[in-house]
Amino acid sequence: MSLSKKAQVFLLLFALxxxxxxxxxxxxxxxxxxxxxxxxxxALTNIWRNGEVILRGRFVNLKGQPVSKKDISDIxxxxxxxxHYPIEDPPCEGCPLKFNNFREIKGNVVIKGNFHVKFxxxxxxxxxxxxxxxxxxxxxxxxxxxxxxxxxx
Numbered sequence: 508m509s510l511s512k513k514a515q516v517f518l519l520l521f522a523l524x525x526x527x528x529x530x531x532x533x534x535x536x537x538x539x540x541x542x543x544x545x546x547x548x549x550a551l552t553n554i555w556r557n558g559e560v561i562l563r564g565r566f567v568n569l570k571g572q573p574v575s576k577k578d579i580s581d582i583x584x585x586x587x588x589x590x591h592y593p594i595e596d597p598p599c600e601g602c603p604l605k606f607n608n609f610r611e612i613k614g615n616v617v618i619k620g621n622f623h624v625k626f627x628x629x630x631x632x633x634x635x636x637x638x639x640x641x642x643x644x645x646x647x648x649x650x651x652x653x654x655x656x657x658x659x660x
Contacts, residue, residue, distance in 0.1 A: 544649030545569050546578050548585075548622045548639045551652045555659065558630040562587065562637060564622040564652060579620065581643045584613040587626050588651070592634045594660065604636050604654070611642070632659045 548564040555561075566574045588606035592598055616624045622639070629635060635657040641649040 544581075544641055544643050544647050545572075546574065546582065546641055547650045548641065548652035551622075551637070551639060551655045553637060553655045553657050555629065555657055558627065560626040560629050560635070560637070560657060562622070562624050562626060562639060562655070564639070566620070566622060569650065574620075576620075579617055582616060582641050583644050584611060584642045585616050585622075585624060586611050586640045586642060586648060587624065588638050588640070589626075590636045591631070592636075594633055594658070597634050606636070606638060613642075616641075629657070629659070634658050 545568055546566050547569060549567040551562060551564040553560050553562050566579060568574050568578070586609050588609040590604050590606050590608070598604060610626070612624055612626070616622055624639070626637070636654050637657070638654040639652045643649070
């Protein structure tokens with residue numbers, strides 16, 4: 508039983524494709540998955556004082572469990588994402604916002620069991636939006652909080 512030339516070429520191409528597909532792409536070393544943060548900030552609010560925004564909120568557990576002191580003690584900082592718009596050209600209600608800017612704040616962001624952080628450098632008039640992601644001691648970043656709005660006239 509001899510295969511026709513077309514069948515031989517087809518089998519050769521199939522074998523070539525079969526051999527090269529697994530070898531394509533960059534291989535990454537195995538890794539241990541990081542522990543995910545089970546906390547996020549809820550009910551985020553802001554107060555502006557002399558060029559500094561004070562962001563406050565409550566910690567909530569994503570698993571529906573009570574927030575433990577150990578979970579809160581694992582928090583080593585946060586990322587504050589912010590967006591700035593001119594007062595003359597505000598974003599429409601319901602439009603998605605682009606949080607292109609962020610600052611990582613290291614250190615204690617907990618006061619009396621609640622989220623509390625000072626965010627300096629807000630002096631230009633306009634409309635600001637903020638949201639926060641917690642960071643734990645493994646450098647894992649948690650889910651975003653709700654957003655809060657600040658209008659400086």
